[in-house]
Amino acid sequence: MSDKKDDINLDEEGGESTVTPQKKGGFLSPFIVKILTITAAAIGMIIISFIVAIVVMKASPTGGGGANMPDSESPQRTQVEHLEYLKFDDAFRQQLIDGRMIQLKLALGYKSKDKTLQTELSQIIPEMRDIIIKQLSRLRSDYFLDENALDRLEEDLLKQINRIVNSGKVERIYFQEYTLM
Known part of the structure; x- marks a missing residue:
């Protein structure tokens, strides 16, 4: 009964009862x-x-x-023009400044079907050998410790050889053999 008193409040004046929601x-x-x-x-x-x-x-x-779909990260390959080569018969064996020896076998690449350049290169082989030997004799063995050493050597040799060439130019130098002793 006391529970009902809490739920129902009687208003003494009006006698109304209000129910509070549970x-x-x-x-x-x-x-x-x-x-x-x-x-x-x-x-x-x-x-x-x-x-x-x-x-x-x-x-x-x-x-x-x-x-x-083409891969956006890989560049489109252009058509490669194949070069003709002039191979030096003998390898270059040269002592470096610090006493170590280097042995290189090279081939010169030039544009194909350039007969005048081919003739000129075959005539100036002794001069090109002289340039290569002098360039190698100025280097130290630590020059070749860097992974880009052969690329730098190729650039230097190309500049010097192309200075003495009159008709055309040598495009690349290919290292067929490389030994540092």
């Missing part, structure tokens, strides 16, 4: 509601991203596979 627990606790909301949002995002992926794949001209 506080009932919700159907779902707030924690479960939050979990369901987060789960629904995640599922919605997955569905939207799946739909966007399908639309993008259908819109691309290659079917979205990407196998036919």
Whole structure:
């Protein structure tokens, strides 16, 4: 009976009774509601991203596979012009400044079908050998410790050899043999 007194208040003046609503627990606790909301949002995002992926794949001209599309990181190869070569018969064996020995076997590359240059190069072989020997004799063995040493040597030799060539130019120097002793 004391429970009913708490629920029903009688107003002495008017005789009206008011009922205070009881506080009932919700159907779902707030924690479960939050979990369901987060789960629904995640599922919605997955569905939207799946739909966007399908639309993008259908819109691309290659079917979205990407196998036919060129790789943006790899540059397009241009057609390579193959060179003709003048090979030195003997290897260059030269003592460096610090006493170590180097042995190089070289070939000079020039544009194909340039007969005048080919003739000129075959005539100036002794001069080119002299240039190469002098250049090697100025170097130390630590020059070749760097991984770009042969590239630098090629550039230096190309500059010096092309100074004495009158018709055309030597495009590349190929190292066929390289030994540092």
